[in-house]
Amino acid sequence: MHTRLKRFAQMHGVIRPPSRLLFEHIPKCAGSTISSYLRSCYPECNTFEIDGAQPRKSIESFLRSSESTRYGYSLIMGHGAHQLISFSHPETIGFTVLRDPVDRIISHYYFVLKSPRHYLHQEVVSRRMSLIDYATSNLSGELRNNYVTRFIGVDAAEAERNANESVTAVIDALRRYAVVGVTDRVSLAIEKLSKIANLPNDYSGERHNVNRGRVARDQIPQETKRLIEEVNFLDMRLYEWVRAGAP
Numbered sequence: 229m230h231t232r233l234k235r236f237a238q239m240h241g242v243i244r245p246p247s248r249l250l251f252e253h254i255p256k257c258a259g260s261t262i263s264s265y266l267r268s269c270y271p272e273c274n275t276f277e278i279d280g281a282q283p284r285k286s287i288e289s290f291l292r293s294s295e296s297t298r299y300g301y302s303l304i305m306g307h308g309a310h311q312l313i314s315f316s317h318p319e320t321i322g323f324t325v326l327r328d329p330v331d332r333i334i335s336h337y338y339f340v341l342k343s344p345r346h347y348l349h350q351e352v353v354s355r356r357m358s359l360i361d362y363a364t365s366n367l368s369g370e371l372r373n374n375y376v377t378r379f380i381g382v383d384a385a386e387a388e389r390n391a392n393e394s395v396t397a398v399i400d401a402l403r404r405y406a407v408v409g410v411t412d413r414v415s416l417a418i419e420k421l422s423k424i425a426n427l428p429n430d431y432s433g434e435r436h437n438v439n440r441g442r443v444a445r446d447q448i449p450q451e452t453k454r455l456i457e458e459v460n461f462l463d464m465r466l467y468e469w470v471r472a473g474a475p
Contacts (some may be wrong), residue, residue: 330468338443375466409475419475
């Protein structure tokens with residue numbers, strides 16, 4: 229069925245509407261592109277999107293809402309959306325995408341350099357931090373085993389003290405997600421999601437929020453990449469598990 233006809237039919241109850249969906253948008257993991265696609269699949273009035281400028285306030289607002297309000301959302305997404313999965317409608321399915329941890333930190337660094345409004349920009353620029361300085365600085369929880377810490381809600385030091393238990397806990401959490409993809413195969417993840425969640429299979433793959441000023445990974449010194457892996461050793465383990473089972 230043509231995409232526009234399918235959306236019209238869904239809106240008027242002719243065919244099954246999209247499943248309730250929660251998308252955990254991990255920074256620098258193709259989330260802007262995916263979010264744009266998902267917005268086109270769900271009515272705005274039934275969408276809860278975490279405010280990127282005030283994520284904690286936005287999350288707390290959702291948690292304070294009545295059950296009927298929370299259960300009324302068909303699409304929940306944003307940075308930290310995983311914290312809401314236990315408070316959303318029981319039929320809500322989860323979706324997220326991970327990126328190779330080394331490539332994510334490289335992209336993160338160059339994005340911060342080019343984004344004056346980013347909360348880390350001024351400090352990075354004023355201190356003239358190199359990529360290796362940034363990756364090992366511990367300036368933000370986004371830079372050290374962020375995949376693992378975000379899904380189990382502990383800081384990096386605690387997660388690293390109990391490495392095996394931490395990775396296992398995240399794997400258990402991700403088993404609740406219908407689809408966990410990787411960025412270099414994101415179209416396959418969306419294709420699988422579209423079948424499970426009854427979404428239009430018209431994902432264009434047109435990239436949003438592209439960091440055009442970054443240096444390519446193969447131009448980064450090997451020692452720098454090794455240190456990034458070292459700092460993010462839990463995320464490396466988790467990513468390999470996800471990649472092995474990802475569509």
